[in-house]
Amino acid sequence: MEVGFLGLGIMGKAMATNLLRHGFRVTVWNRTIAKCQELVALGATVGDTPASVVAKCNYTIAMLSDPAAALSVVFDKNGVLEQIGNGKGYVDMSTVDAATSSKISEAVKQKGGAFLEAPVSGSKKPAEDGQLVILAAGDKALYDDMVPAFDVLGKKSFFLGEIGNGAKMKLVVNMIMGSMMNCFSEGLCLADKSGLNPQTLLDVLDLGAIANPMFKLKGPTMLQGSYNPAFPLKHQQKDMRLALALGDENAVAMPVSAAANEAFKKARSLGLGDMDFSAVHEVVKGAGGSGQA
Amino acid sequence: MEVGFLGLGIMGKAMATNLLRHGFRVTVWNRTIAKCQELVALGATVGDTPASVVAKCNYTIAMLSDPAAALSVVFDKNGVLEQIGNGKGYVDMSTVDAATSSKISEAVKQKGGAFLEAPVSGSKKPAEDGQLVILAAGDKALYDDMVPAFDVLGKKSFFLGEIGNGAKMKLVVNMIMGSMMNCFSEGLCLADKSGLNPQTLLDVLDLGAIANPMFKLKGPTMLQGSYNPAFPLKHQQKDMRLALALGDENAVAMPVSAAANEAFKKARSLGLGDMDFSAVHEVVKGAGGSGQA
Amino acid sequence: MEVGFLGLGIMGKAMATNLLRHGFRVTVWNRTIAKCQELVALGATVGDTPASVVAKCNYTIAMLSDPAAALSVVFDKNGVLEQIGNGKGYVDMSTVDAATSSKISEAVKQKGGAFLEAPVSGSKKPAEDGQLVILAAGDKALYDDMVPAFDVLGKKSFFLGEIGNGAKMKLVVNMIMGSMMNCFSEGLCLADKSGLNPQTLLDVLDLGAIANPMFKLKGPTMLQGSYNPAFPLKHQQKDMRLALALGDENAVAMPVSAAANEAFKKARSLGLGDMDFSAVHEVVKGAGGSGQA
Amino acid sequence: MEVGFLGLGIMGKAMATNLLRHGFRVTVWNRTIAKCQELVALGATVGDTPASVVAKCNYTIAMLSDPAAALSVVFDKNGVLEQIGNGKGYVDMSTVDAATSSKISEAVKQKGGAFLEAPVSGSKKPAEDGQLVILAAGDKALYDDMVPAFDVLGKKSFFLGEIGNGAKMKLVVNMIMGSMMNCFSEGLCLADKSGLNPQTLLDVLDLGAIANPMFKLKGPTMLQGSYNPAFPLKHQQKDMRLALALGDENAVAMPVSAAANEAFKKARSLGLGDMDFSAVHEVVKGAGGSGQA
Incomplete structure (x- = not known):
């Protein structure tokens, strides 16, 4: 051929x-x-x-x-x-x-x-x-x-x-991925602040029903605070925005994805747009704050 | 021994x-x-x-x-x-x-x-x-x-x-799982309402960076609207509630998990508490509504 | 002149x-x-x-x-x-x-x-x-x-x-108004389901620091489930969408308004778009559901 | 008597x-x-x-x-x-x-x-x-x-x-108040970052359907970043937590209030718990961040 x-x-x-x-x-x-x-x-x-x-x-x-x-x-x-x-x-x-x-x-x-x-x-x-x-x-x-x-x-x-369906399918997949990144980051922060070892959480997750390549790949670097851009955060947020707009057109309410999108926006406002999309972890950790209750 | x-x-x-x-x-x-x-x-x-x-x-x-x-x-x-x-x-x-x-x-x-x-x-x-x-x-x-x-x-x-750390670790894992279930459900609904085949979305997801056993196991039954209880929704929501309370004690804000928790509460209010936790899909789909824009 | x-x-x-x-x-x-x-x-x-x-x-x-x-x-x-x-x-x-x-x-x-x-x-x-x-x-x-x-x-x-600033100012005002409508509706539902008289809540609110004409005007009709359109819900949701997009452009994360926007979208998906924007109350009440825990 | x-x-x-x-x-x-x-x-x-x-x-x-x-x-x-x-x-x-x-x-x-x-x-x-x-x-x-x-x-x-109904009624009122404070703060930030004068927004709000004593009282001090505690943020957050728990008991999903609650938690994590509850404005503004997109 x-x-x-x-x-x-x-x-x-x-x-x-x-x-x-x-x-x-x-x-x-x-x-x-x-x-x-x-x-x-x-x-x-x-x-x-x-x-x-x-x-x-x-x-x-x-x-x-x-x-x-x-x-x-x-x-x-x-x-x-x-x-x-x-x-x-x-x-x-x-x-x-x-x-x-x-x-x-x-x-x-x-x-x-x-x-x-x-x-x-x-x-x-x-x-x-x-x-x-x-x-x-x-x-x-x-x-x-x-x-x-x-x-x-x-x-x-x-x-x-x-x-158009090819582009739409990518948006849906990336929206799920971006929301999952937020869920993951919230879990890592909760473990850490509650006295659990976040590395152990990674090990436990990797053995269970929600084990997936992204958690395995990004978890260790997130714990190090290292966000070398494989998929830049600003592109992830753009895809969430477009996916939510697609939902808006079709009257699909997606409150969890909308909450994740706002976290990515906050990350952009903190200057993290060119880092990897896992840098939303800095927002969840409370970027710039002392972290005391 | x-x-x-x-x-x-x-x-x-x-x-x-x-x-x-x-x-x-x-x-x-x-x-x-x-x-x-x-x-x-x-x-x-x-x-x-x-x-x-x-x-x-x-x-x-x-x-x-x-x-x-x-x-x-x-x-x-x-x-x-x-x-x-x-x-x-x-x-x-x-x-x-x-x-x-x-x-x-x-x-x-x-x-x-x-x-x-x-x-x-x-x-x-x-x-x-x-x-x-x-x-x-x-x-x-x-x-x-x-x-x-x-x-x-x-x-x-x-x-x-x-x-106490054993119980806490389970809560963190279950919180991530419950939030992920919502992300997944929102993606399935978005695909469906946007003219994509949700079954194809399952196939695409299963080949990518966020492929995981839960999506593979629950996806097909969710598309059928079948929620045979492996883990009852009311127990999932209880774990989200306790995980959010643990976050509250330690001043960890978790907006995405909080949004997911409210969706599970809504599912309880619709009488889905004894079904599988994947029944939150009914809430995302717009339970009881005709679904037109 | x-x-x-x-x-x-x-x-x-x-x-x-x-x-x-x-x-x-x-x-x-x-x-x-x-x-x-x-x-x-x-x-x-x-x-x-x-x-x-x-x-x-x-x-x-x-x-x-x-x-x-x-x-x-x-x-x-x-x-x-x-x-x-x-x-x-x-x-x-x-x-x-x-x-x-x-x-x-x-x-x-x-x-x-x-x-x-x-x-x-x-x-x-x-x-x-x-x-x-x-x-x-x-x-x-x-x-x-x-x-x-x-x-x-x-x-x-x-x-x-x-x-452009005239239009922007209207968007900001309407975004606050739409979010407040959701807060109000959630409070009315919580009162009702918790055994308080929602009418009494209206009376209490009207005497306090957050008393405002909208609560006074819309509260009684919302309790009746009457949503004669003064400002159609679909226009309110359009304004929330545009206000969130304006926030996106300027990297302003607004998680509460985003949650409110999703509730309005859900209302649209239930066919309430041509009713008054206070019809989001039907979503909060749990439209179509039996409301049992 | x-x-x-x-x-x-x-x-x-x-x-x-x-x-x-x-x-x-x-x-x-x-x-x-x-x-x-x-x-x-x-x-x-x-x-x-x-x-x-x-x-x-x-x-x-x-x-x-x-x-x-x-x-x-x-x-x-x-x-x-x-x-x-x-x-x-x-x-x-x-x-x-x-x-x-x-x-x-x-x-x-x-x-x-x-x-x-x-x-x-x-x-x-x-x-x-x-x-x-x-x-x-x-x-x-x-x-x-x-x-x-x-x-x-x-x-x-x-x-x-x-x-118990006296305490419950206070919780409901305070929950609405706390959520409204977040809506208000988001609007002020959106105005500011979009090139509008936030003081003018206060003037416009005060003439309209959502004018209320709280906006009038707190708006000017929030714009100054001054949060002298009339009602400490940690007490406001406690009331939101209790109100959401009351909702949980009664299967009332309240996504907007839940989002507001997480913002108050974030404020606590930044050490603002003893300031006035209007200090949640620092979280919305992007506390500790440089605020650039």
């Missing part, structure tokens, strides 16, 4: 590499063309522009850093739109908002092409290991065509229906 | 059985004496009264249904207190409140005996499989003596320090 | 009447021209179009029903923009969002005119009695010119600075 | 003075007997002990500082119990918990006496001005007998039914 691949950042490079290793013929493009060399060494061909990649390949995957880049690659001169058309599919695996995704979808479909949004859950390591979770939505036939590629890139892919 | 065992309910019977199978000599007592027969078939001796068990064994374990039973076995005529004394240890593995545990501890120590509270995390199946998690507190020397028995009964035991 | 007046709905008619009674010369316009007759009987002149009113008067006040009407009167053919210019002031007293207000402001200023947003607090009765509270923002010189008219229309006017 | 009066602290002295000025014959007692002299100058008689006051008077009022003092005056040697009996009434106007009130009630009734709890709303100034609000419960006949005295002491008295 031949695929185009636009964007060779940390994620894109790992993904394109996996496709090559599994026998796909891949034509790559990256804004900084030098980044393509490593892939060429593995057998990739290089395209001059997004348009030329699409001209050559029936299926083109994009993995770009943000909505602006995702739009630019499609709408700018020498962009995807110039060559997309009947019989060609475009799959955007970047994480973008629903509006961006809809805009690209409309434009591609108007040219006669097929479009799939397919944001992923998982970061660098799962990308390298082909262990991403792929949340696809849009053109079902294109999804079916892409399954062999998705099988290489991820441990599992889902087809979620209409455009 | 010889141990006494008081209380052969669902949990106690499974635990005493495990001790016998691993070569412990066990003297059992149960209020309804007939329940002892099955254990006798496995090699157990029967004691007439709690006092006679303690008289015979240097170490006696109790696993009783509630604080009233735990107190009765110790303080009533022919109870533990009549024979406890120097060189003898008493280990109460029942789930009781801190006040009950302290009262028993004081009485045992005044007679010269050693006391350990050791509530467990896990129910019938883990008890049968010797996979309980044991949260012990009180007399450290007695804990050390009991390790061989705890190794048979549980996959892990912890010594948590002074009397 | 001569003023134009656009919009003779319930509010506008009362306001224009007050201006006439206090000796202002008033030229009125209304989309349904027949509504002007009553004002003519009191001495008003009628203008054919918004443009002709602005052409005739140096100061023109608008009081329209919603943002769409506010925009239409300015931007449509024969609208305000066609005649506004140097030396002329336009004062929009409608309740509109910040974006609408900014758009009108920009257009009026580009033509050389002066603009003031001046939303009011208070409904029909205060409008008739000249007891509105006027929250003005924009052109300070125009505000100073309008003081004689504002003195007739309201018991008090405020100049709040730049365009 | 002749009445005994036990306790001449700030409140008691003002109240006894009012009774004397309105022609009541009053026999006073105070632990520190010197405090009685001022009342003697106004016509009071002095009793040696609580028992001797009760012996002399058919009606005895107590106004003591706390539950310990309230119990001591009744149960200690030379206490009320020694002389109370058929035909005599005892009215405790101290603010005590329900358990204390019940204990005194039981003891008095067992001796054949009549008992009324009658806690008041209002502090020094209303006591001096005879403007207290009296929340009475217990013996209805005794209440009727006391009305002439209550008319002198307060602007209004209520008979609320069975013993």
Whole structure:
């Protein structure tokens, strides 16, 4: 199978590499063309522009850093739109908002092409290991065509229906995750202030019905007060805000998530927005206070 | 090693059985004496009264249904207190409140005996499989003596320090669990009302950083609206209340847990107290309402 | 002083009447021209179009029903923009969002005119009695010119600075009001379920430090379960949403208001959006539930 | 009418003075007997002990500082119990918990006496001005007998039914007050961070439907960050805790009050417990943080 691949950042490079290793013929493009060399060494061909990649390949995957880049690659001169058309599919695996995704979808479909949004859950390591979770939505036939590629890139892919559902699913998952982080932090603080060893709480939790990778990974660093950003708090809070807004549109009251969202806002107000989202622990601990009753 | 065992309910019977199978000599007592027969078939001796068990064994374990039973076995005529004394240890593995545990501890120590509270995390199946998690507190020397028995009964035991810490640790764990249940339920409702398939959300969650046994076990039944009580909602709410009170004593503000507690109260007000704690899902869904915006 | 007046709905008619009674010369316009007759009987002149009113008067006040009407009167053919210019002031007293207000402001200023947003607090009765509270923002010189008219229309006017501040001030006030309504409702329910007479609670509250007109007005109807819409719940919830979003922009965590907002959302999900905002009482009471513990 | 009066602290002295000025014959007692002299100058008689006051008077009022003092005056040697009996009434106007009130009630009734709890709303100034609000419960006949005295002491008295209802009514009122304080503080912070003048917000609030004495009194000092304790925050939080517990007993979910309670706990954790309850404003402002987004 031949695929185009636009964007060779940390994620894109790992993904394109996996496709090559599994026998796909891949034509790559990256804004900084030098980044393509490593892939060429593995057998990739290089395209001059997004348009030329699409001209050559029936299926083109994009993995770009943000909505602006995702739009630019499609709408700018020498962009995807110039060559997309009947019989060609475009799959955007970047994480973008629903509006961006809809805009690209409309434009591609108007040219006669097929479009799939397919944001992923998982970061660098799962990308390298082909262990991403792929949340696809849009053109079902294109999804079916892409399954062999998705099988290489991820441990599992889902087809979620209409455009926008991929982004929505990510919001719901991140909302649960952000609220759970608050529950966890409150428990750690309660243990600590009540004379229990929080490290022992981590050990007990890890043996029980609510054991999960996040508690295991973040617990020890939270106890150290170390919040190296894997997922920045301000992005977590943005996702909670958008999830609550989605709830508002659909008249779903979510008081626990709303309380968690306010804690993240408080963390932002204390200047913790660029730290890891687990830094909400500083708010729960009572940042800046002496902690006496 | 010889141990006494008081209380052969669902949990106690499974635990005493495990001790016998691993070569412990066990003297059992149960209020309804007939329940002892099955254990006798496995090699157990029967004691007439709690006092006679303690008289015979240097170490006696109790696993009783509630604080009233735990107190009765110790303080009533022919109870533990009549024979406890120097060189003898008493280990109460029942789930009781801190006040009950302290009262028993004081009485045992005044007679010269050693006391350990050791509530467990896990129910019938883990008890049968010797996979309980044991949260012990009180007399450290007695804990050390009991390790061989705890190794048979549980996959892990912890010594948590002074009397009361076992109960506190359970409260903290249950508080996190109860709050997480609310986060989970809110996410399921948001998915559903936003046009996503909640079953797909379960699948996505199970592949990610917050995958945990509770979501996996309860998710499908919650989607069915089925709340067969494994852990009754009114007990979950009681634990949240006690955990929040513990936070109040120690000036720990826990707004997310407080919001979850109010949702459980609302569930009680709707008559769901005897159902499984996952029935809080009915409140989040909007029990009794037509659900239209 | 001569003023134009656009919009003779319930509010506008009362306001224009007050201006006439206090000796202002008033030229009125209304989309349904027949509504002007009553004002003519009191001495008003009628203008054919918004443009002709602005052409005739140096100061023109608008009081329209919603943002769409506010925009239409300015931007449509024969609208305000066609005649506004140097030396002329336009004062929009409608309740509109910040974006609408900014758009009108920009257009009026580009033509050389002066603009003031001046939303009011208070409904029909205060409008008739000249007891509105006027929250003005924009052109300070125009505000100073309008003081004689504002003195007739309201018991008090405020100049709040730049365009948008009038709308923001209303949001803050309405957020406090919506949260207070929830506090009040929770207290009424607690009294009722605890065996106290809620009517007596109303009497006690009315004698104390938190006595206020809203409790006095809404309490008795809430106890009857009567929610005739003075301020529809869906509008109250919209204002809470916008106020929380304003807090989000400025990193202000507001957990109590967020909890209140979720209660209003729950009320919407139960189909109460078109009732008075005090209908959130149904949510607190436990709508649809039997209320047993 | 002749009445005994036990306790001449700030409140008691003002109240006894009012009774004397309105022609009541009053026999006073105070632990520190010197405090009685001022009342003697106004016509009071002095009793040696609580028992001797009760012996002399058919009606005895107590106004003591706390539950310990309230119990001591009744149960200690030379206490009320020694002389109370058929035909005599005892009215405790101290603010005590329900358990204390019940204990005194039981003891008095067992001796054949009549008992009324009658806690008041209002502090020094209303006591001096005879403007207290009296929340009475217990013996209805005794209440009727006391009305002439209550008319002198307060602007209004209520008979609320069975013993405990006076304390409950105070809890409900204080819960609403504490939650409202949070709503108010959140609004002030939102105004401030959004570029509005918080002082102007106070002026706008004071003209509208939610204008109330508390906002008017506390607003200016909160803006100054001045929290001279009129009602200490730790007492406010205690009342919120007890009110939420009362809700828990009766299965009343109160998410807004629960959120407010957590803010007061956070304030305690920051060492603000002895300041005025309006010091929760420091928590909302982001105590200890730099406040930047």
